[in-house]
Amino acid sequence: AMTLAQVLGAIPIVRLTGTLRVATALRLLVVLRTAALAAIALLATSEAPFVWLVVAAAIAGSVNGAAFGYLRALLTQLAPPERLPRALGIAATVNEATFVLAPVAASGLGTVSPVFAVLALAALGAVPALLVPHVEAMPDDGLRRAGGSVLSRAMLLWLLCAMAGGATVASIEIGAVALALNFGHAPALAILFTVPLCLASVAGGIWVSVRNRMASRRVVVAQLFVMASGAGLAALNLSAVTTIIATILIGAVLAPLSTYYSLVLDTLAPPHRRAEVFALQRTANASGVIFASAALTALSLSTALMLVAGLMVIATAAVALASAGRGGRPPPGR
Numbered sequence: 001a002m003t004l005a006q007v008l009g010a011i012p013i014v015r016l017t018g019t020l021r022v023a024t025a026l027r028l029l030v031v032l033r034t035a036a037l038a039a040i041a042l043l044a045t046s047e048a049p050f051v052w053l054v055v056a057a058a059i060a061g062s063v064n065g066a067a068f069g070y071l072r073a074l075l076t077q078l079a080p081p082e083r084l085p086r087a088l089g090i091a092a093t094v095n096e097a098t099f100v101l102a103p104v105a106a107s108g109l110g111t112v113s114p115v116f117a118v119l120a121l122a123a124l125g126a127v128p129a130l131l132v133p134h135v136e137a138m139p140d141d142g143l144r145r146a147g148g149s150v151l152s153r154a155m156l157l158w159l160l161c162a163m164a165g166g167a168t169v170a171s172i173e174i175g176a177v178a179l180a181l182n183f184g185h186a187p188a189l190a191i192l193f194t195v196p197l198c199l200a201s202v203a204g205g206i207w208v209s210v211r212n213r214m215a216s217r218r219v220v221v222a223q224l225f226v227m228a229s230g231a232g233l234a235a236l237n238l239s240a241v242t243t244i245i246a247t248i249l250i251g252a253v254l255a256p257l258s259t260y261y262s263l264v265l266d267t268l269a270p271p272h273r274r275a276e277v278f279a280l281q282r283t284a285n286a287s288g289v290i291f292a293s294a295a296l297t298a299l300s301l302s303t304a305l306m307l308v309a310g311l312m313v314i315a316t317a318a319v320a321l322a323s324a325g326r327g328g329r330p331p332p333g334r
Helices: 002-016 022-045 050-062 064-078 081-112 114-125 127-131 141-145 153-174 176-182 187-211 217-236 240-268 271-298 301-323
Strands: none
Touching (some): 002 050, 002 064, 022 050, 022 064, 022 114, 050 064, 064 081, 064 271, 081 114, 081 187, 081 240, 114 127, 153 271, 153 301, 176 187, 187 240, 217 240, 271 301
């Protein structure tokens, strides 16, 4: 419910709040999400019908895409262009570290009380509302007049890549238990696949931060090929060792690729509609998660992994064809 609401609500909510300052809109959305998460805890405590918990979860999820769009647009205003790759690399590193630590924290708090765990994470999620710096710039008048689709063919190419990458990562993260069982291991050993993925992603984020440069198109094609190879190797279902190697390949290029998509979309987006474009990036990634989840639910593990690998190959081929005959560092996205 949270993921579907995020996909459906991202663009409408960005447009609805488009007349607000970026920082103000972000604070408002974070507060709304916090209130919805707190409502989940209160509804659970009062033993309300389960459907109301689902509704509250959907409300909390509906603002995630828009909040991400505003957060990323705010980063463009705060970080000098020459330091933006480093800032995005640091963000990717922190994001992956959070992915590893948050479930552990939630499980630990859940042993005390599931309701307490939800409240604690809701409180932690409210911190951005307090830390977001005040930005004086008001939204451009063009935003108030903006209508119709902001998409271009170049944007669609990178949104396809974001979707394929999201599906590839999700196929490992969601299918980790199934992978462990498939190779004869206990469900708890799903960490054999998720931890290497996250550690490799953290390493990739650190590399982006240290390098602090936008990659050339040739490098991006090579990185997409690495991710597609990792997805294909996982789909072959050869052994636990080869699948772990596949997760490392996928994780190693996750942060560099997501950083490149963000930088390219930044150059392609009209200044007054950046938040909307970045919300679309988040939506594309979430759509990939939904795609992988649906495939793992409806199909066998091997078939689902093959389907996800096929999507990643299509995205890689699309970028390779779009880049054919161009120089090593062409105008981004063009």
